[in-house]
Amino acid sequence: MKALVKEKAEPGLWLADVPEPETGPGEVLIQVERTGICGTDLHIRAWDGWAQQAVSAPLVVGHEFTGEVVETGRDVTGIKPGDRVSGEGHLVCGTCRNCLAGRRHLCRATVGLGVGRDGAFAQYVALPAENVWVHRTPVDPDIAAIFDPFGNAVHTALSFPLVGEDVLITGAGPIGLMAVAVARHAGARNVVVTDVSEERLELARTVGASLALNVSGASIADGQRALGLREGFDVGLEMSGNPVALRDMLANMTHGGKIAMLGLPAEEFAVDWARIVTSMITLKGIYGREMFETWYAMSVLLEGGLDLAPVITGRYGYRDHEAAFADAARGRGGKVILDWTA
Ligand SMILES: NC(=O)c1ccc[n+]([C@@H]2O[C@H](COP(=O)([O-])OP(=O)(O)OC[C@H]3O[C@@H](n4cnc5c(N)ncnc54)[C@H](O)[C@@H]3O)[C@@H](O)[C@H]2O)c1
Ligand SMILES: [Zn+2]
Ligand SMILES: [Zn+2]
Numbered sequence: 619m620k621a622l623v624k625e626k627a628e629p630g631l632w633l634a635d636v637p638e639p640e641t642g643p644g645e646v647l648i649q650v651e652r653t654g655i656c657g658t659d660l661h662i663r664a665w666d667g668w669a670q671q672a673v674s675a676p677l678v679v680g681h682e683f684t685g686e687v688v689e690t691g692r693d694v695t696g697i698k699p700g701d702r703v704s705g706e707g708h709l710v711c712g713t714c715r716n717c718l719a720g721r722r723h724l725c726r727a728t729v730g731l732g733v734g735r736d737g738a739f740a741q742y743v744a745l746p747a748e749n750v751w752v753h754r755t756p757v758d759p760d761i762a763a764i765f766d767p768f769g770n771a772v773h774t775a776l777s778f779p780l781v782g783e784d785v786l787i788t789g790a791g792p793i794g795l796m797a798v799a800v801a802r803h804a805g806a807r808n809v810v811v812t813d814v815s816e817e818r819l820e821l822a823r824t825v826g827a828s829l830a831l832n833v834s835g836a837s838i839a840d841g842q843r844a845l846g847l848r849e850g851f852d853v854g855l856e857m858s859g860n861p862v863a864l865r866d867m868l869a870n871m872t873h874g875g876k877i878a879m880l881g882l883p884a885e886e887f888a889v890d891w892a893r894i895v896t897s898m899i900t901l902k903g904i905y906g907r908e909m910f911e912t913w914y915a916m917s918v919l920l921e922g923g924l925d926l927a928p929v930i931t932g933r934y935g936y937r938d939h940e941a942a943f944a945d946a947a948r949g950r951g952g953k954v955i956l957d958w959t960a
Contacts, residue, residue, distance in 0.1 A: 680739030789858030
């Protein structure tokens with residue numbers, strides 16, 4: 619089968635012929651239809667410091683996908699050939715304290731699909747049945763392909779009650795954009811989103827931001843004034859990984875405000891801890907998706923009319939992976955999809 623492979627420990631990805639994966643006991647074989655390109659894939663392609671310590675070549679990359687089940691291994695129940703599925707890319711150990719307690723998203727030994735084991739940028743992928751999410755209601759294949767980052771957005775956005783609240787989202791990348799749509803749908807009063815890319819801020823307006831603020835020319839405090847906020851934001855969703863964004867967010871929260879942090883900073887940095895303490899701010903780290911409460915929420919949000927279509931801005935056949943990766947690496951558009959059936 620065709621697959622996008624990290625063949626050598628150097629920058630690049632190569633479209634190669636590799637053997638189809640075996641379907642072991644408890645596993646499901648999926649014919650991949652669409653995949654989403656993620657920041658993680660860009661890191662692995664660029665072969666930066668993180669990728670060099672996290673990945674060993676050769677590796678089939680990719681973790682955001684949808685496809686159709688073609689085979690189920692021994693002991694698999696409840697999933698059958700023909701089912702349309704997406705995949706939870708965090709494979710958990712099943713034996714640590716949190717796994718045993720059913721809190722699999724808190725597993726201490728998570729292995730990432732397309733990072734620690736062969737992934738989904740391929741014509742077929744094999745996955746443990748407990749990582750497979752079956753779409754019980756029809757869903758657009760492009761949207762089904764991005765359930766993984768959509769889940770990051772939902773997990774973060776629904777960490778704290780949003781109804782009637784003023785929400786600040788820093789970073790209008792694909793995940794920030796989806797968080798805007800979710801926060802709006804979930805009943806927030808104002809949803810303010812910041813970025814430094816006008817193109818992404820324009821997308822944010824399309825998905826329902828009350829105010830999309832370019833922080834290269836305006837401050838979050840200006841945004842508060844424009845909307846008539848007097849005491850700051852109730853909920854913050856940090857989705858840029860930029861230290862400046864978190865500092866600005868902290869400075870613009872109400873007392874008792876709550877911050878969910880998804881953005882992954884590249885290194886340690888200082889923040890105003892005295893402000894966090896005296897304003898009694900709650901900070902919560904978010905990793906991945908809750909299995910499978912977040913997945914349930916995603917499916918029913920879409921059924922309830924949540925529209926993510928504007929978030930997808932690039933579509934390519936898998937043979938055009940170079941152009942697709944270049945589009946994603948611009949860091950200014952929305953989500954980029956690869957089609958594996960074309
Ligand atoms: N915790 C997890 O499980 C998890 C999973 C996926 C992604 N992530 C992280 O979440 C973040 C969002 O993911 P993404 O794919 O949307 O990333 P992205 O890099 O495409 O988007 C980040 C955006 O932040 C913007 N930005 C930079 N500086 C800013 C500032 N000072 N203020 C406001 N915005 C600023 C950038 O212009 C960019 O548009 C990234 O940091 C990513 O590493 C975390
Ligand atoms: Zn991803
Ligand atoms: Zn575990």
